[in-house]
Amino acid sequence: MVLTKQKTIQIGLLGAGVVGSGIIKSLLNHPLIKIKKIGVKGLNKKRDWGDSVGNSRDCSLQTTTNLTEIVTDPEIQIIVEALGGLNPARDLVTLAIKNKKHIVTANKDLIATYGPELFDLARENNVQIQFEASVCGGIPIINTLKQTLNANKFSKIMGIMNGTTNYILTEMLSKNLNFNDCLNEAQKLGYAEPDPTSDVSGKDAAYKIAILSSIAFHERIKINEVYTEGIEKITLLDILTAEELGYRLKLIALSKKEDDGKIDVRVHPAFIKQTNPLASVLGVNNGVLVEGDLVGELTLIGRGAGQSPTTSSVIGDLNLLAAQLSYSREPHPQFVCHHTEYAKIKPMKDTVNCYFLRLKTEDKPGVVGQIGTIFGSHDVSINAFTQRGINHDDTASITMLTHKVKEEKIQNAITELKKANSIKQVENLIRVLE
């Protein structure tokens, strides 16, 4: 691929950690883009791109701890933000935009949390913010939604957007392990952080589905309105039962535009059909399924994190932007999101799902009748019901699948079940997405 006009574009890079280093290595000897300055925390750290630099024309790579100097440099046209986290990223990106710099970022926390104010500011200053790398690493879902599928009206996005939890669930199934063993293994392999809360709790996936919902449905999403439930309570038994019933247990991020105009957006473990393409998303991979009125269901599966996939998306955005800027000072009018309204979010209690339920009950006559009566009084209709003999502690384990019912009704039924004297424990409630 060759660009029709060639004029060097100078950029500033904020951050030289894992992502930043990958970007530097990819830009050495780039025909069009030159990194003028790299903003780092400390100057004395040995960098893994050091060796490559020695052999390139870019041996002049200039590092500085003065990040403000970078975002205000009049020769720099594009700021690549690879700091991660909310601060100082927010302040630096804000200042960069005010100085008419275009932004390329891999920072999902920043976009999901401060996207609205940054996009407003970018529009005022006539600059672009590109953020393909902020959602699912190398998977080109943002450009696909915004550009290539621009003819579609979208109705649904559903995905596996967190590699750590998908690795844990995949390992539990393939090796018959419990949650904690798999988490420990993931930490040893670097697939999980020392503090895995953000991944395991579903928060990381919530950021991503909030960003994608906003693009697909043209309405801003407040991140704290996204219902979020993690995989901490998932047991091997849940995973194996899903398989037995023709499902697979995954941590699903879901967003649907409902007929009433509300958006049903949430992250939680769910049973999905084994024939769903997302069921075959294994290990640290991510997958995103979108549904458009013309394209139907389209699924993208790939690496959702890591230095190289994230670099693929950052450099992809950067090359397209630089190609435009080398041609004219002003970037080309793209299909840019111009929405400023906030979405009305469907409260979790109003969502409709099927449910899988596991109960531990006393082993005595009348238990099944009691469960049935409680469910019936809350309009919960049972689709499948299994009791298999008696446990060692003389309790019985009962599993159930319900037909579609409002979340509020199943929760009320469960509250009542918990009070029933024959029910020892409600062990898990997992939503089933058909």
Next chain:
Amino acid sequence: MVLTKQKTIQIGLLGAGVVGSGIIKSLLNHPLIKIKKIGVKGLNKKRDWGDSVGNSRDCSLQTTTNLTEIVTDPEIQIIVEALGGLNPARDLVTLAIKNKKHIVTANKDLIATYGPELFDLARENNVQIQFEASVCGGIPIINTLKQTLNANKFSKIMGIMNGTTNYILTEMLSKNLNFNDCLNEAQKLGYAEPDPTSDVSGKDAAYKIAILSSIAFHERIKINEVYTEGIEKITLLDILTAEELGYRLKLIALSKKEDDGKIDVRVHPAFIKQTNPLASVLGVNNGVLVEGDLVGELTLIGRGAGQSPTTSSVIGDLNLLAAQLSYSREPHPQFVCHHTEYAKIKPMKDTVNCYFLRLKTEDKPGVVGQIGTIFGSHDVSINAFTQRGINHDDTASITMLTHKVKEEKIQNAITELKKANSIKQVENLIRVLE
């Protein structure tokens, strides 16, 4: 999504069949694009977009049988070619380009066969040819390769690129049917043409992999150099044996850039691992897996044909092009392929694969030894070998999996096997892609 500047773009549409009608319906009341003329074969046919037109501002839609008039109309900036087939599409698109029209097409035959001359002509005339819809309908694989993943060096494309054959293979497996019954059913449902040769023989998939290879590897491909083998000889037994061995049988289009610079490009039935995301591509769906140095493996799965998915891709290309033209007379410099060299294609005999083989032999001592000796003399190393009892006709059925070996060697071994007196029949040879 809102465009920053709005100036109506007039287009000409060639063809008002299934694809053309979908395009017309999508463009009614479009804020930016107006269809000035529609080229059709006959004027008296009732069109399924007739009713929509009556209710829109576009009741002026002008149809004509003079297609030359459309491609030479000075007010028309973009020609959408939805005729299909090689002629008159080739002559009309050529004339349109000479008249400085940009082209959007869904025509894979045209691009795969006459792409080189058309792209050369487009470059001379400074116009664009966009053809997302020509490969795998709604799946945005071309823009993904050319634009979003522009930072990657690609090494492999592998896909299920024909919905008809994938429907047949899926039905054979799920309903235990034979090939002919499934083909008949596919024809009844409109998933297969009355003459299904192009689909079933692999030719349709060969066009598509030729186009994608050319984009990914920046070298032109001669369509008749693509090794092509269809699914006509596939039996239910082959499909079930694949499942037993942990594989799935699919019609695979494959293209790899080899270390020697040659391209290994081909279409044939193959066993792929059940864990490969392509194994879960079911029914009429298509799937494409690409491997890039940064992104790793990325798989896209969706509808590969049909009015709506094809319209999604055509209108997607058209909107992006129209947005550029409404902003300036000249379209924006994109990452356009500028390669003009033809690829060196690896001859099929030099490719390296594992193989699955089914033999019918006499049931007598020494048979296994004979097979082993012949394979050994051709350097074919056996990975797995199964014989299960005796058939009704007193023959024995033997299945084998080989280790990796050159195609030439396995073919020589098979030629020799066929001559061996104890071998009744070599029933099938299917490549195994690891």
